[in-house]
Amino acid sequence: MLTLKLIKEEKDLIIKRLAIKNFDATQIINDVIALDDKRKNTQQEVDNKQAEMNSLSKEIGKLFKDKKIEEANKIKGQTSSIKEEISQLNKELSDAQENLHKLLIQIPNIPNEIVTPGKGEEDNVILKTIDTKIAMEDKLPHWDLAKKYDIIDFELGVKISGAGFPVYKGKGAQLQRALINFFLAENSKAGYLEIQPPYVVNEDSGYGTGQLPDKEGQMYHMQLDNLYLIPTAEVPVTNIYRDVILKEDELPVKNTAYSACFRREAGSYGKDVRGLNRLHQFDKVEIVQITKPEDSYETLKTMVNHVEQIVVKLGLPYRVLQLCGGDTSFTSALTYDFEVFSAAQEKWLEVSSVSNFESYQANRLKLRYKGKNDKKPQLAHTLNGSALALPRIMAAILENNQTEKGIKVPEVLVPFTGFEYIN
């Protein structure tokens, strides 16, 4: 969430920028400011009353010690009315705080100034298209290839779990594992510390990265233990740093993690769910960075370059998009998407999303850092990106690399698979 300080100081700018995200913030920001004033006044009153109370109590303590019981009792008489006032004010205060918080979490992150207006996907800015695809005839979509080579079984997944839970078999499973290892190796080489996080998180963690309370429906919830299956490794990895004050020299933090990801995808049944395009369970390797505010945009660039170089190594046709306001997520200030071209479907598939959240997540997480000479800790910036999400990469490899000898495994993966063709 945004900081109150910023909202107060940059009210007009925030309203203007949020319009790019098609969010009219005028009303809510006015409410926030009014409510905060109330909060502040009430706090002040409570503090004063409390101070009065404290000094009376101290006095009583002294009198008791000196055995001046009567005098003590006299003062005691004064306290009950103050006590009542305090409890009344405290109630007002906590109401104000609660309401304020409710409002604050409804305000999206401010898009960076370079983010262009737009409604959705169709308005995203294509920064670059690298089309390395080879013309081929009789291309099969990956779901047919999966069957032909018996490497992914969708029906079996339906039997065991339901739609969206494919079963990978043989070379399909091995290719999957090779991709995970390749991505982790690339990320480690680039200085990211590998993490194996839990796949299940508690409520606090869900809240910390913003899935809760609003997007509750997107996660699988285990009621008995009140735990959630992670929709991305971002959730457990970023929450490592919840309520943490890092030392300046610990920055930047660079973590990478493979995890299975679980998404309910409620309401997204329809045309784009065929095959591997949209799943309830899928594999992803994530990169996360925590930086000083002044470094975060430079870091975003390096993360984008890093992801690009992985895609290039796989030899897939790809393009890079800068998301427009309408497509930039609630918590993000600036997002770049990577899409690979899937030859048979003749569709671009999103395989990575790299975002700078600035201090928006950090504020929720209470993730701060402190320089050696700083008096106060300040909010860090968080960034993350997929490097990369597996299923669509898998789909693109299958569809783009069809040859008479079978599916040609990208060269960089051969050391990880141990075979060159799926046939």
Next chain:
RNA sequence: GGAGAGAUGGCAGAGUGGUCGAAUGCGGUGGUCUUGAAAACCAUUGUACUGCAAGGUACCGGGGGUUCGAAUCCCUCUCUCUCCGCCA
């Protein structure tokens, strides 16, 4: 699943109703000493809100209660640990 113990500052660990934001040790930071380092010694060392500042207020797992006053007493929730059982 059964039985028990516990949750205090970066860590360890005192504190069972008043002067406790909290002893002490370790760690961190600054300094003295030293050619340098170590050792020793001295000082300092949490977070948030509020205020120009001095200061005020809150925080000893969370919530509630008793009391003039709670880290300390009561209720409740959560979590952690130990032992037994089961088990990858």
